[in-house]
Amino acid sequence: MDLSRFDALLLALSLAGQLLLFLVTVRSRLFRPFPIFCLYILYASVSDIAFVTFLRHVSDRTYDLAYFTDNVAEFLFQIGILAEVARNVLNPVKRSLPRMARLILIGLLPAALILALVLSRNSQPSKLDQWSHYFIHLSFAVAILRLAIFAAIAGFSQVLGIGWKNHVLQIATGFLAYSIAVLLVELLHRFSDFAHPPLFHLHEQFRIIVWCMVLGYWSYALSRVEATRQEFSPKMAQFLISMSEVARGNRTASARWYRK
């Protein structure tokens, strides 16, 4: 498989971004709260290296098989990351969640799956073989499923007023941006009917550019310490303490008066 100079540059940028992000996750000790996310970045780096080095020289059939397997593994990782985001969002409040709220959230997941399967049904070009049909259907269904699951998690947490921690929010934001780009690319592929290879290639380049931007955002955001709200100035704190003492005094006086 031959790569143009621009493709090679994009691939190098993507690989460098993934390796940088992996270093950031190790340095920030994100393995504990986000094990699947960290494994996914490691897996993506290793698989890219494999495709650039020895998988370039294998037969077309082996390459296609490796490509299909790699994509299925990536889909599973991505769904796993969403599960991880949901776990991190709900973890601080899981003991407080009513049983019915949990049932509603669990019920939203099959609904998202049904939505993805229904929306991804579409006529496909007849010149492709059966495996390509499966692959195209699967890619589109997963692109929709990711966003549907994300919308379910975000909507659920919003209805119940659950706050998101900074790192969870940053990972979810990057993942959301990439998922939207993938869905747009899948739609463009469908509307162009997979019939124009240069156009198809251009769409894929767009997807990789967005991925590189997301990697840059994650590397920057996750390397920073979680920001805290601005504290009071010592003068303001002193003023509030004195106000509080006055309020306490008044309350004691009124309680005494009430007892009389």
Place this chain on the structure above:
Amino acid sequence: MLPLVQVLFTALVLAYAGYWRRHHSRRRSESWDDIVAKLRPNDWGYEDVTERYLYSDQITATPEDVWGRISGARGLWAMYCNASVLVRLADYAAEHGDGQGVPEELLESIRTDAFHTRICVLMALAQHVVSRSSIAARVSAHRATLTYSTLLRRMTLVFQEHTAILFPRFLDAM
């Protein structure tokens, strides 16, 4: 038809993603005044149904008369909106508290009360929409008011006992 639905779905997701991200960026940088500004005023009759405003978790309303006394859906909606704002105020207090800070169990109880209030409000509103004379809607409304009153008492406890520095501001806001 299906391609149109696909495009509509993508457009909807894009719009929601923008709204969701904006909502969270604003929320992270909120000051005390920003949070308090989101509180709904108590002009729907809550002070009449509570035994002692902010200091008691008992209410004087019964399932039969609670709907009218809290101004129906208006009062329920105010409780729904305030529940989330009160959790944010409690989180703010935990971050800025003086002394040893707010116990995690108390914060968790506040979150539980807020979730229960919201769930009960949603159930009461849904039951009310299905049947206007529904007894179930009144029972859910009564439960929501009771949980909301427990939430308010716990909030008072947080500010009075654990973050005295913010207590005057809390009273002022409420």
